Amino acid sequence: MKKLMIGNQAVAAGLYDGGLQVVSSYPGTPSTEITEFLAKYDDIHSEWAPNEKVACEVAFGASLAGARSACAMKHVGLNVAADPLFTLSYTGVTGGMVICVADDPAMHSSQNEQDSRHYAMAAKVPMLEPADSAEAYAYAKAAFRLSEEYDTPVLLRMCTRIAHSQSIVEVGEREQAPIKEYVKNPQKYIMMPGNAIKRHPVVEQRTEALRALAEDCAFNTVELNSDEIGIITSGCSYLYVKEVLGDSASILKIGMPYPLPVDLIKDFAAKVKKLYVIEELDPFIENHVRALGLDVVGKDVFSLLGEFSQQTIAAAFGKEPNPCVAADSAIPNRPPMMCAGCPHRGLFYTLAKNKITALGDIGCYTLGAVPPLNALDSTLCMGASVSGLHGFNLARGAEAEKKSVAVIGDSTFMHSGMTGLVNVAYNATNSTVIILDNSITGMTGHQHNPTTGYNIKGDPAAKVDLEALCRALGINRVRVVDPYDLKACDTAIKEELAAEEPSVIISRRPCVLLKSVKALPPLKVEADKCKSCKRCMTLGCPAISMKDGKAVVDATLCVGCGVCKQLCAFDAIV
Amino acid sequence: MKTTSVMIVGVGGQGSLLASKLLGRLLVDEGYDVKVSEVHGMSQRGGSVVTYVRFGDKVYSPIVTEGEADIIIAFEKLEAARYAKYLKADGRIVVNTQQIDPMPVIIGAAEYPADVLEELTAKGVQVEALDALSLAQQAGSAKAVNIVLMGRAAKHFNIPYERWIAAIENTVNPKFVEMNKIAFDLGYSA
Numbered sequence: 001m002k003k004l005m006i007g008n009q010a011v012a013a014g015l016y017d018g019g020l021q022v023v024s025s026y027p028g029t030p031s032t033e034i035t036e037f038l039a040k041y042d043d044i045h046s047e048w049a050p051n052e053k054v055a056c057e058v059a060f061g062a063s064l065a066g067a068r069s070a071c072a073m074k075h076v077g078l079n080v081a082a083d084p085l086f087t088l089s090y091t092g093v094t095g096g097m098v099i100c101v102a103d104d105p106a107m108h109s110s111q112n113e114q115d116s117r118h119y120a121m122a123a124k125v126p127m128l129e130p131a132d133s134a135e136a137y138a139y140a141k142a143a144f145r146l147s148e149e150y151d152t153p154v155l156l157r158m159c160t161r162i163a164h165s166q167s168i169v170e171v172g173e174r175e176q177a178p179i180k181e182y183v184k185n186p187q188k189y190i191m192m193p194g195n196a197i198k199r200h201p202v203v204e205q206r207t208e209a210l211r212a213l214a215e216d217c218a219f220n221t222v223e224l225n226s227d228e229i230g231i232i233t234s235g236c237s238y239l240y241v242k243e244v245l246g247d248s249a250s251i252l253k254i255g256m257p258y259p260l261p262v263d264l265i266k267d268f269a270a271k272v273k274k275l276y277v278i279e280e281l282d283p284f285i286e287n288h289v290r291a292l293g294l295d296v297v298g299k300d301v302f303s304l305l306g307e308f309s310q311q312t313i314a315a316a317f318g319k320e321p322n323p324c325v326a327a328d329s330a331i332p333n334r335p336p337m338m339c340a341g342c343p344h345r346g347l348f349y350t351l352a353k354n355k356i357t358a359l360g361d362i363g364c365y366t367l368g369a370v371p372p373l374n375a376l377d378s379t380l381c382m383g384a385s386v387s388g389l390h391g392f393n394l395a396r397g398a399e400a401e402k403k404s405v406a407v408i409g410d411s412t413f414m415h416s417g418m419t420g421l422v423n424v425a426y427n428a429t430n431s432t433v434i435i436l437d438n439s440i441t442g443m444t445g446h447q448h449n450p451t452t453g454y455n456i457k458g459d460p461a462a463k464v465d466l467e468a469l470c471r472a473l474g475i476n477r478v479r480v481v482d483p484y485d486l487k488a489c490d491t492a493i494k495e496e497l498a499a500e501e502p503s504v505i506i507s508r509r510p511c512v513l514l515k516s517v518k519a520l521p522p523l524k525v526e527a528d529k530c531k532s533c534k535r536c537m538t539l540g541c542p543a544i545s546m547k548d549g550k551a552v553v554d555a556t557l558c559v560g561c562g563v564c565k566q567l568c569a570f571d572a573i574v
Numbered sequence: 575m576k577t578t579s580v581m582i583v584g585v586g587g588q589g590s591l592l593a594s595k596l597l598g599r600l601l602v603d604e605g606y607d608v609k610v611s612e613v614h615g616m617s618q619r620g621g622s623v624v625t626y627v628r629f630g631d632k633v634y635s636p637i638v639t640e641g642e643a644d645i646i647i648a649f650e651k652l653e654a655a656r657y658a659k660y661l662k663a664d665g666r667i668v669v670n671t672q673q674i675d676p677m678p679v680i681i682g683a684a685e686y687p688a689d690v691l692e693e694l695t696a697k698g699v700q701v702e703a704l705d706a707l708s709l710a711q712q713a714g715s716a717k718a719v720n721i722v723l724m725g726r727a728a729k730h731f732n733i734p735y736e737r738w739i740a741a742i743e744n745t746v747n748p749k750f751v752e753m754n755k756i757a758f759d760l761g762y763s764a
Binding site: 002003004030108109164165166168236242243309310311321323326328329330332333335339370371372537540544545556 | 607633637
């Protein structure tokens with residue numbers, strides 16, 4: 001049946017039809033839906049792991065046990081899972097194993113623009129890259145056979161445009177891949193030096209075998225249309241090239257960016273007068289082509305930055321831009337922001353008011369950085385708030401300890417905040433760590449995590465007791481505060497910053513977007529009492545604005561959290 | 575058939591996902607090659623959201639670039655103005671007259687441009703403005719703004735009315751089908 005699917009749904013369908021039995025992932029835009037769609041199948045095991053390293057190792061264990069397994073993550077998640085990845089290359093697999101990684105050119109929802117193809121080369125693991133949902137389905141399914149045939153994990157590279165674009169897929173049947181017999185094999189699976197040293201040549205031989213495959217396989221295809229222009233391209237760049245140039249140029253489409261073919265590229269280059277490589281982000285294919293001694297147009301014309309489009313291709317090939325009209329008025333930006341009633345707001349307001357240095361982390365609460373709160377000083381990567389704060393305080397000493405905090409979400413704390421907190425306790429800075437516990441993984445669209453008490457299917461699961469955990473990690477001062485209570489937030493922050501030992505404040509209130517959270521009646525402003533002081537406006541709540549000099553509350557947005565009411569000195573908000 | 579490009583633009587939370595789902599499903603059922611592209615993540619938090627829908631005999635690119643859109647369906651005025659440059663010279667905008675202030679306007683760092691639709695009309699853009707919020711409320715829910723606008727835009731697609739209604743029945747939660755059909759009709763006859 002023909003169905004419109006986003007790339008991630010097609011990957012899920014392909015993995016399932018490829019015989020997948022175990023998937024473990026950590027959510028991250030633009031990869032999250034792969035695992036969400038897999039969780040809809042009841043005859044396989046799916047789960048949210050606390051982080052990508054755990055997820056990848058779970059997939060490894062399932063493969064070792066003889067089952068076809070997978071994990072999915074965003075590009076920066078692969079940094080976290082890089083440790084198992086590099087040695088998985090040496091051990092190889094028993095059941096086929098697929099690692100899905102989604103890059104985010106243009107950083108729609110990410111902190112950097114890294115190109116995951118380098119990991120394939122660095123870890124010496126084959127990588128497939130589909131250009132639409134039909135290919136995403138086919139490649140995901142084929143990846144298991146490739147994995148088992150060549151005894152290697154396979155990377156499946158997505159990017160935001162492919163992951164989140166819907167196109168037509170015709171799905172097939174699920175391949176039956178019964179679990180293989182478990183046979184203990186220390187030489188293959190115990191990677192201590194004596195064994196690993198024997199596995200390294202196996203890896204090199206495998207790469208050569210895969211390179212031979214790359215010369216003649218269904219992933220890399222040639223369309224000979226012209227002897228003037230030849231374009232080597234892959235992924236969504238291929239779509240933009242086809243959109244603009246159609247059948248007027250010859251195209252070598254690369255569906256397996258690692259390892260890259262040699263003869264196929266040389267033959268293709270010999271058939272055209274001018275050779276181009278068109279790829280988003282880094283010159284990965286281009287460097288390979290140049291190393292073959294071929295003259296090529298690449299990153300000298302096509303940017304290292306952001307996403308391409310048909311316009312990129314049109315401009316490079318001298319086509320006139322489409323005529324268009326634009327409004328002359330300045331169009332104000334509409335940045336994302338914390339929702340009305342977001343429990344993070346009261347806490348961030350208190351930090352900003354007290355001019356606290358706040359090292360931030362990855363999640364919805366990164367939005368505490370934007371005006372008018374401007375409450376954050378840094379955002380680096382998952383967990384860096386806690387470990388970074390410790391370093392900050394080591395460098396700046398006791399005065400800094402009294403004016404600085406880390407803020408980290410519940411899911412991010414589970415992911416990689418715990419180890420940083422152990423370090424705070426063990427190496428003793430008087431750091432204050434604030435865990436923003438909104439009872440869900442928010443930014444990626446509400447996934448459960450070990451602190452919520454539910455698993456990926458929404459069934460009850462073991463629930464981490466954050467207070468007990470922090471105490472067990474060596475923190476004696478652990479307290480819980482309601483972020484809707486500004487006075488309580490202020491007191492807690494002041495007292496914990498003043499304390500002569502490390503401390504944790506758990507700011508606890510579920511995300512207002514959760515279905516289980518009931519909105520209170522909306523508040524309103526009594527115009528005659530409003531003195532237009534705009535104090536309520538300093539919260540940056542999207543439900544509050546100034547109309548005709550007075551504050552007004554938008555009743556359709558307000559959830560009655562009451563934080564603005566506490567700020568009003570004239571009791572105008574009721 | 576040449577590829578037709580549609581853009582659905584609005585503010586995170588306004589229901590553009592359902593609108594693009596409806597249109598995508600309808601176009602697949604009509605036998606077209608279809609691509610629908612949207613970006614999830616940050617945009618859900620009240621930011622500007624844009625969805626591209628492209629259909630024809632064979633569609634390659636999933637996105638729409640400047641000067642390419644045949645029609646823009648805008649759920650909010652400012653978003654119509656933001657993406658107007660994506661319209662073809664003879665393209666049209668179906669726009670909800672609702673104004674939703676973005677944070678820079680709320681905190682006084684920027685101004686919401688006055689008469690921005692009039693400005694576009696003066697420049698020759700075919701602007702079809704309607705108060706979709708009132709019509710949605712009339713249909714029974716403010717949330718039906720998306721379907722009201724799809725009803726208004728439906729006239730510009732060469733697809734019979736009955737097929738749209740069938741697509742609503744196939745896409746929308748059964749509990750809300752009747753309400754959405756009313757919303758669609760209010761937009762269609764607006």
